[in-house]
Amino acid sequence: MATPTLPAELSDATSDERSLRRFLHGLPGVDQVGVEQRAASLGTRSIKKGAKLQAIDTAISMVDLTTLEGADTHGKVRALAAKARRPDPERPDTPRVAAVCVYPDLVATAVESLAGTDIGVASVATAFPSGRSSREVKLADVALAVRSGATEVDMVIDRGAFLEGRYGRVFDEIQAVKAACGDAHLKVILETGELATYDNVRRASWLALLAGGDFIKTSTGKVSPAATLPVTHVMLQAVRDWYTATGELRGVKPAGGIRTTKDAIRYLVAVHEVAGPDWLTPSLFRFGASSLLNDLLLQRRTQLDGHYSGPDYVTVD
């Protein structure tokens, strides 16, 4: 069930398990030393003054404000939603975040709390974070999220099947989830920390794009390492290559471990220079994060006020 708009060589790639395998293994390799060197060197860009403020505002608007704990409560989700609507209550011109990201059973609460805004409600699903359950359970999980009003679904791929080389199984599952999403946007979590090699990250990225994922996402945040700059480089390159091949823009979401404004700006520089300026929008790039937002708010105030204000001046939610 390949997307009809795909060029022939891409739709052929998904015609059967063997073609898919041949296609993924035919992708150019990723040289570890090279990609890490490039990521480190782009990491030295110096973003100052107006460019910095613009980056901070953009980063805020790209945050998927996330809580994914066993201890999550309705109260916690309501607090998060309030934060999403007004990240900095004393500065109403602060951009809103892109979405709030919760477990499926809390989606209804998030939807209710965000009613009347354009802030998305993202739900993890498919037996997040391990993905170790039956197809039925995973799809039921997605159905719960969508039925409750989630506008975005963050699924996890079956890393076990991927590492076994059963790419067709992973592909079919992504397609099935995509179908179950309906109008909801699908973000496909690769869990790059478990894929281990950059070659695997590239293959999994293409697999998710071929299967119809709107976004490719690095991590669940439950596995270390979570998002890293070089991994995000490989994924940004994949969406750029996808665009070159198909003319379609797909998004990237690094998640986990991005805590400071400095980190966020390094990611934006990578988006800007690896994928291209077109990707500098919340519809094509997101940060999966929780503590990042407060640092962005603090740095935003520092830029506007000319001095640092301290952690007690932003809300702890």
Add this chain to the structure above:
Amino acid sequence: MSTWEYAPAPESREIANLKPSYRPFIGGEFVDGSGEPLKSVNPATEEVLAEVGTASASDVDAAVKAARKAYDKTWRRMPGTERAKYLFRIARLIQERSRELAVLETLDNGKPIKESRDADVPTAAAHFFYHAGWADKLEYAGFGPDPQPLGVAGQIIPWNFPLLMLAWKIAPALATGNTVVLKPAETTPLTALVFAEICQQADLPPGVVNIVPGAGDIGAELVNHAGIDKIAFTGSTDVGKLIQRSVAGTPKRLTLELGGKAANVVFDDAPLDQAVEGIVNGIFYNQGHVCCAGSRLLAQESVVDELLEKLRYRVSTLRLGDPLDKNTDIGAINSAEQLTKIRELTESGVAEGAERWTSPCPLPERGFFFAPTVFSNVEQSMRIAREEIFGPVLSVLTFRTPAEAVAKANNTPYGLSAGIWTEKGSRILWMANRLRAGVVWANTFNRFDPTAPFGGYQESGFGREGGRTGLEGYLDV
């Protein structure tokens, strides 16, 4: 976001501690040279940075005599452990003054501050640290039980890596017990003269290091001086040939590190995105003013279109402009003369029928700048495939088989470096055994380390610098 322009992020030029005038350094003192003073120009703005006193023939003679005296009286007699202390001290002082040296280098040379800050200066310090370690271990270096220094070394360095080339020359010479008279390039003498201050700070015995700024005539004086035991030259092949003629029939030792026209060979199974990075780094690093630059891209025909598409996009993201800006990737061409040469060769490429693509990046109104340029459909017979351009201009040729890649890569009078891009390890080894180049990089390019010997084949010169092998050029073996 609409468009995201990086705000200017210039490093402060105050850090360079620029002085109105600089003077030659002879016998441990800064002296008024009796040559005609030269003006060092910032190639990014065309403004005069400082006046630099130059040496005359008599100053060269004084410098060689000072070096000889220091050699006989102190340096050659000093135990290696003591020489090492001076070298370690110099290395630490380079680190302490690294920001000053980096900004000054960028002002004088035009290279981006991120390169002088992250590569030139730290690698220069690394060369002194590395060679300091050898000073008391020379009897274990494999050159016999008691290897002896040569005497006074005359060293002539180019303008592309002024401080780094100085370190490549002075560190091994001093570690092995030689004293030196060094002539920096006419257009980039400033960091060498700050290095002279560092020698004073380090209490280096007078005369061990002498710096004589000047043009080619002063280089010739140095080469022809009877008191010199060894000449080490890095620069153009033409001048290298002149030097070799001059020292023929004399007892002077000679090492030459000359031009190059390196091939970067990309196979169809290469990690393409990193190959693109390596190609960009190979030819656009330091505006292509690199003797080992990967100026010929040899791409396998089955992958050339995809590679070129990726390459052009990547090159269009390179940021050209103020070298002091921390976000600048491509700085200024070092001199008007070099810019003219690059333009002339580029025009010859167009005239000979190659397809020119130039990055659409805007050029500053003042200063010597040249936008990164990629020529495709280049044939072996064209000048841009054979002559060293020494600028940000890449010539793309194609090949069909590994044997053809080797034949084309080796089809040059030069032989300094080469790059191989493939995921297949056995092919890397097969290629490396057949490429006539002093350095062969695999899945990377332009990586330097003091422990790795560097040098060329044929018209790229002879002798090695760096590593254990590099010590041989300064020992009587």
